[in-house]
Amino acid sequence: xxARAARHxxxxxxxILVGAAIVVPIVFGVLGGFKDNGQLFTNPFGxxxxxxxxxxxxxxxxxxFWRQAGNSVGIAIATTVGVVGIxxxxxxxxxxxxxxxxxxxxxxxAIGLMFPFAVAILPLFVLLRxxxxxxxxxxxxxxxxxxxLPVTIVVLRGFFRGIPPEVEESAVLDxxxxxxxxxxxxxxxxxxxxxxxxxxxxVGSWNNYLLPLIVFNDSRWWTLPLGVQQxxxxxxADTARILAYVTLAMIPALxxxxxxxxxxxxxLTSGIGKG
Amino acid sequence: xxxxxxxPAAPARPPxxxxxxxxxxxxxxxxxxxxxxxxxxxxxxxxxxxxxxxxLFTWNGFGVxxxxxxxxxxxxxxxxxxxxxxxxxxxxxxxxxxxIQLPFSLVLAMxxxxxxxxxxxxxLVFFAPYVLSEVVTAVLFTMIFSPNQxxxxxxxxxxxxxxxxxxxxxxxxxxxxxxxxxxSWKYFGFHTLLYLAARQSIPPELHDAAATDGAGxxxxxxxxxxxxxxxxxxxxxxxxxxxxxxxxxxxxVLTGGGPIRSSETLAxxxxxxxFKRFHVGYASAISMAIFLISLFFGLLYQRFVLRRDLEGAxxxxxxxx
Numbered sequence: 001x002x003a004r005a006a007r008h009x010x011x012x013x014x015x016i017l018v019g020a021a022i023v024v025p026i027v028f029g030v031l032g033g034f035k036d037n038g039q040l041f042t043n044p045f046g047x048x049x050x051x052x053x054x055x056x057x058x059x060x061x062x063x064x065f066w067r068q069a070g071n072s073v074g075i076a077i078a079t080t081v082g083v084v085g086i087x088x089x090x091x092x093x094x095x096x097x098x099x100x101x102x103x104x105x106x107x108x109x110a111i112g113l114m115f116p117f118a119v120a121i122l123p124l125f126v127l128l129r130x131x132x133x134x135x136x137x138x139x140x141x142x143x144x145x146x147x148x149l150p151v152t153i154v155v156l157r158g159f160f161r162g163i164p165p166e167v168e169e170s171a172v173l174d175x176x177x178x179x180x181x182x183x184x185x186x187x188x189x190x191x192x193x194x195x196x197x198x199x200x201x202x203v204g205s206w207n208n209y210l211l212p213l214i215v216f217n218d219s220r221w222w223t224l225p226l227g228v229q230q231x232x233x234x235x236x237a238d239t240a241r242i243l244a245y246v247t248l249a250m251i252p253a254l255x256x257x258x259x260x261x262x263x264x265x266x267x268l269t270s271g272i273g274k275g
Numbered sequence: 276x277x278x279x280x281x282x283p284a285a286p287a288r289p290p291x292x293x294x295x296x297x298x299x300x301x302x303x304x305x306x307x308x309x310x311x312x313x314x315x316x317x318x319x320x321x322x323x324x325x326x327x328x329x330x331l332f333t334w335n336g337f338g339v340x341x342x343x344x345x346x347x348x349x350x351x352x353x354x355x356x357x358x359x360x361x362x363x364x365x366x367x368x369x370x371x372x373x374x375i376q377l378p379f380s381l382v383l384a385m386x387x388x389x390x391x392x393x394x395x396x397x398x399l400v401f402f403a404p405y406v407l408s409e410v411v412t413a414v415l416f417t418m419i420f421s422p423n424q425x426x427x428x429x430x431x432x433x434x435x436x437x438x439x440x441x442x443x444x445x446x447x448x449x450x451x452x453x454x455x456x457x458x459s460w461k462y463f464g465f466h467t468l469l470y471l472a473a474r475q476s477i478p479p480e481l482h483d484a485a486a487t488d489g490a491g492x493x494x495x496x497x498x499x500x501x502x503x504x505x506x507x508x509x510x511x512x513x514x515x516x517x518x519x520x521x522x523x524x525x526x527x528v529l530t531g532g533g534p535i536r537s538s539e540t541l542a543x544x545x546x547x548x549x550f551k552r553f554h555v556g557y558a559s560a561i562s563m564a565i566f567l568i569s570l571f572f573g574l575l576y577q578r579f580v581l582r583r584d585l586e587g588a589x590x591x592x593x594x595x596x
Contacts, residue, residue, distance in 0.1 A: 008391075011386055011389055011391055012391065012392075014383075014386055015386060015387070015391065015393075015397050018383060018397075018401065019397055019400050019401070021460070022400050022401060022403065022404060022460070022464070023400060024426070025415060025416070025419055025426065025460070026403075026415075028419065028426045029415050029418070032418070037424060040424040041423055041424050044424065044425075044426055044429045045429065086310045086311050086314065087311065089307040089308070089310065089311065090307065090308050090310075090311035090312075092307055093303075093304050093307045093308050097300055097303070097304055099300070099301075099304055105312075108320075109311075109315065111570075111573075112315065112319055114517060114569050114570065114573045115319055115323070115566075115569075116521040116569075118521050118523045118542040118545065118562075118565060119323065119326070119521070119562050119565050119566045119569070120318075120319065120322035120323055120326065120562070121545075121546075121549075121562075122322075122326060122329070122336075122545070122549045122550075122555060122558055122559055122562055123321075123322035123323070123325035123326045123329065123559070123562075124318065124322045125336075125550075126325065126329075126336065126555075127317075127318070127321065127322060127325065142314065142318060143318045145314055146314040146315050146317070146318035146319050147318070147319060149311055149314065149315050149319075153311070178303045178307075179303075179306075182307075203406055206408065207406075207407075207408035207409065207410075208408075209408065209409065209410045209524045209528075210523060210524060214550065224408075224411075225408050225410035225411065225524075226410075228410055228411055228414050229410055229414060229528055232414045232417065232528075239418050239421060239424045239425075240424075242414065242418055243415075243418055246411055246414050246415045246418070249408075249411050250407055250411055250415075253406050253407055253408065253411075254403060254406065254407075256406070257402075257403060257406040258399070261399065261402075264406070265402065265468060265472075
């Protein structure tokens with residue numbers, strides 16, 4: 001019994017140590033934002049003394065932060081609606097219709113899982129320039145949709161296949177065409193899978209950096225990652241202020257995570273975790 | 276990004292179709308597939324073709340490429356010391372990830388699988404960095420590694436290492452290890468969670484039976500848990516390698532590739548050449564190199580390593596029919 005207790009203690013200790021390694025940098029950021037640079041130098045670990053909310057209030061009072069957050073939200077929503085809608089339509093065909101070349105086409109999409117923005121960014125830049133989409137949020141949204149399609153299609157096809165064919169048969173007998181079946185029956189039945197791919201799309205869009213970096217020259221459309229980096233180079237000597245900005249930029253992502261943890265984790269481990 | 280489809284063990288259910296009901300499926304197929312094909316073709320496939328084409332030219336990115344040089348850009352790439360350095364650094368990060376980060380994640384997943392108070396809270400915390408953007412993470416750690424006010428140096432001083440780590444990101448000898456530290460901070464939770472999910476889907480009867488037969492925890496781990504985690508480990512290695520080959524955001528913000536290019540990655544070199552120096556032809560050749568490395572690795576890995584998983588041979592304990 002005591003050996004078990006010891007093992008249990010070691011377990012706790014290890015978990016706490018790792019948890020601390022994760023949390024300490026974040027707490028350093030949050031508290032650092034409430035200090036000034038002198039305090040950061042002399043008192044990096046402790047609570048701020050005195051608390052200086054100025055860094056936070058300055059940022060929250062500036063239009064730039066809110067504009068960037070708004071841009072991030074708008075672009076994330078547009079991307080998610082687009083990629084889930086278009087991806088679901090394609091996944092429906094891949095799951096339910098047989099036609100020559102279907103598997104080849106699906107494989108092309110699946111290989112797309114391996115394409116990162118980094119590979120395509122140069123020609124993408126050239127293409128977007130030709131299409132007049134530089135400086136336009138569509139220049140970020142459309143490529144994000146395109147690059148998000150593989151994961152969306154792969155997940156949704158798997159889910160759609162699991163829905164019994166009898167459901168579709170009876171819908172067709174009741175006179176529903178494919179569009180009606182898709183819209184009124186298939187999508188409502190697929191809420192869990194749609195939730196998963198939506199969360200993936202939101203997180204992907206929210207965190208994207210390279211694409212907005214090359215598309216938006218003008219700070220009007222900047223998203224939070226661009227704003228954070230720009231803020232860092234602008235105030236490079238003012239560590240406390242940058243920490244406040246980083247903290248404020250972290251909060252939406254962490255809140256969203258706390259809210260949608262199951263969906264996100266379920267999505268990431270689905271298909272892998274079964275082993 | 277992350278999800279790999281596992282082929283079902285049983286043959287896929289044939290789609291329901293009867294001649295009388297769906298006489299003309301083609302309009303539906305075209306209607307539903309067209310938007311995806313259009314966007315994917317135009318914005319994912321076409322750029323890769325364009326990159327392949329542009330890599331054959333000396334081109335500054337403006338107008339139409341005219342100065343055809345054939346494979347000259349690739350020849351130059353193979354003799355380029357910076358490119359060779361990129362490959363070495365990628366290999367270093369891959370080695371560190373597979374050798375340190377993933378085993379660490381595995382151990383942690385096994386810990387979290389034990390009955391432990393607050394297990395759910397630990398899970399939440401370990402995974403949290405994964406949702407932060409690489410840029411936000413990088414800026415935060417730039418501050419942590421800052422020579423004067425940063426946390427890192429305070430910690431080394433506190434544990435008696437003095438200013439050993441005064442130059443985390445500023446010293447060519449340490450920068451890659453600091454980078455690895457940040458990458459691990461952000462991603463180990465993701466791998467831990469994959470392993471944990473896989474561990475929890477192993478039917479408990481197997482471990483019960485092993486315990487009854489007198490197997491200790493180590494033997495049970497070695498002969499039951501580890502083999503059954505195989506597919507998950509292989510996929511996590513796959514994701515880790517691809518992620519490393521394509522690394523950009525984190526490095527660009529954390530170090531910009533410096534000092535003196537000692538932390539430059541393939542994608543950073545590509546970005547420098549393409550967007551800073553306007554050597555678009557040469558940069559396209561680097562893009563193609565990243566693409567080909569990813570593709571070759573991906574295909575070979577799927578062919579030789581993931582194949583048995585995809586065939587569902589060892590993996591589908593739960594739904595073997």
